[in-house]
Amino acid sequence: MKAVNAVTTSWPGLQVDRPTFSAVAESELDAVHRYLLFLTGNRTVAEDLTGETFEKAFRIWRRFDPRRGSPRAWLCGIARTTALDHFRSEERRRRREERYARDLPDAEESALGPGELETALGRLSAAEREVVALRVLLELDGPTAARVLGISTTACSTRLSRALKRLEEMMHDARN
């Protein structure tokens, strides 16, 4: 997706057309939200993390180099780190509170909706959901998605294929 606005950085020797932050935020907001929704499986958490992601991106925007990757991939990397931090703090909180119900399935409805597909998605692991989000919904190519996930391109493709096969099987079982 092309950014609407662009500026030329004034740093000597690094004259490159960078999109403005506000343009990038406007164009990539839904994509980042979609990714976090799939990754966390929780709408409320995804909304919070989306805001945090863009706040973090706002603070370190000057480090973004468009020559090294797209804004979408860059934001997804930040979103993933933000989500992992959230998972860590949640884990610490649960341990502190000694909630035995940690392993029990969450009683609230699926974050994505009541449908069969949403239910099937909820049964995938977070790792499987995030690769589906990156490759299918955000349409990142294999190498870019692999870089965001910190795995090899082959591993990314394998994970995607496995996730989609599981989804298809679950959908098939649900229909039958």
Next chain:
Amino acid sequence: MPATDVDFEREFEELVRDLRVLPTAAPTGVRERVRTLGEPERPRTLHDLLLMFSWRRSLLVLAPVCVLGLVSAAVIHGVLNSGGDSQQTASARQQLDLQAQPEHGGAVGSTTTPAFGALKGAPAAPSLPTPTPGRYQDYEASLTVRVKNVDALHDRTAEATRLARTYGGYVASVDESTNGGSGRSDLVLRIPVNRVEDAYFRLAQLGTVTEQHLSIRDLDQVVRAQRRRIVQLKVQIARIGETLKSSSLPADVRLRLELQRDAAKQELAQVTGSNKATLREASLSRISLTLTSQKAAPTAKGGMSRIERAARDAGSFLAGAGAVLLFVLIVLSPLIVLAMAWILGMRAYRRREERRLLSAA
């Protein structure tokens, strides 16, 4: 078989279509929150650039740059050191050994001064260590000077003998010989020590200096020892003389004293002679001058051209740099191994932790 970019779209066409139509847009609240952020104002700082820096990529660039820099430095080093004195002949060698040592193994050791400064032009005046004023020193120098041809050889020989007399000295020996187109003349000149420096410079200007040697031997302690002995002997002789004046000496004692006096007188004469010779040696320097009209020998097969010398010097420089690098590597290798182990360990731990968090989420 893992799905490629196109494969999964085709293989799971219906599923992909369904997934893409799921309602996943960000709600209005989040949108407003992001919009209020606005535009960052702070420009990039050096810190930001460093954080953006890809260290892996930079290593790929830095490594060949460093190697290139090292090779360039080696080449420059080799070229600069191989030049030498281009104004000297190929076979010219200059050695200067400065030895200042007392005759009877005193505390002063020998010292070697570096070779004469480069001779500029032919002939040139080298800088000489001068005799120390107020001290008795045996000053010996040798000089080999090449002249143009046999005719010039004869003229220069005559000029050298004239120079010796001009400086208050004399020619101890001259040996001149010619053979066809070449000739040689060996002179030994005795020049007063206080004028040896000037004489030496003038003699060096007779032609192209191809070899020179200088030796200074301190004779001060020798002279002092001789003088002390002379005084001791004179005192001994005087005492014996006084004792012999007595008439009450037994005959055998008188005889012994007379023999002692004679021995002392003999030794006194000997030491006095040695002292005079030492003083004479110290007052006159010895310059051995060789004049030759032979051309310099061509560079032997084993000799090297400038390019070869430059290459050799460059190789030595690289070898030295390599040795230093190897030493640093050996010293730092345990730290490097530890650092790499720590980095790999942290990376593995982080991946494991991510998997655990995502599986628990």
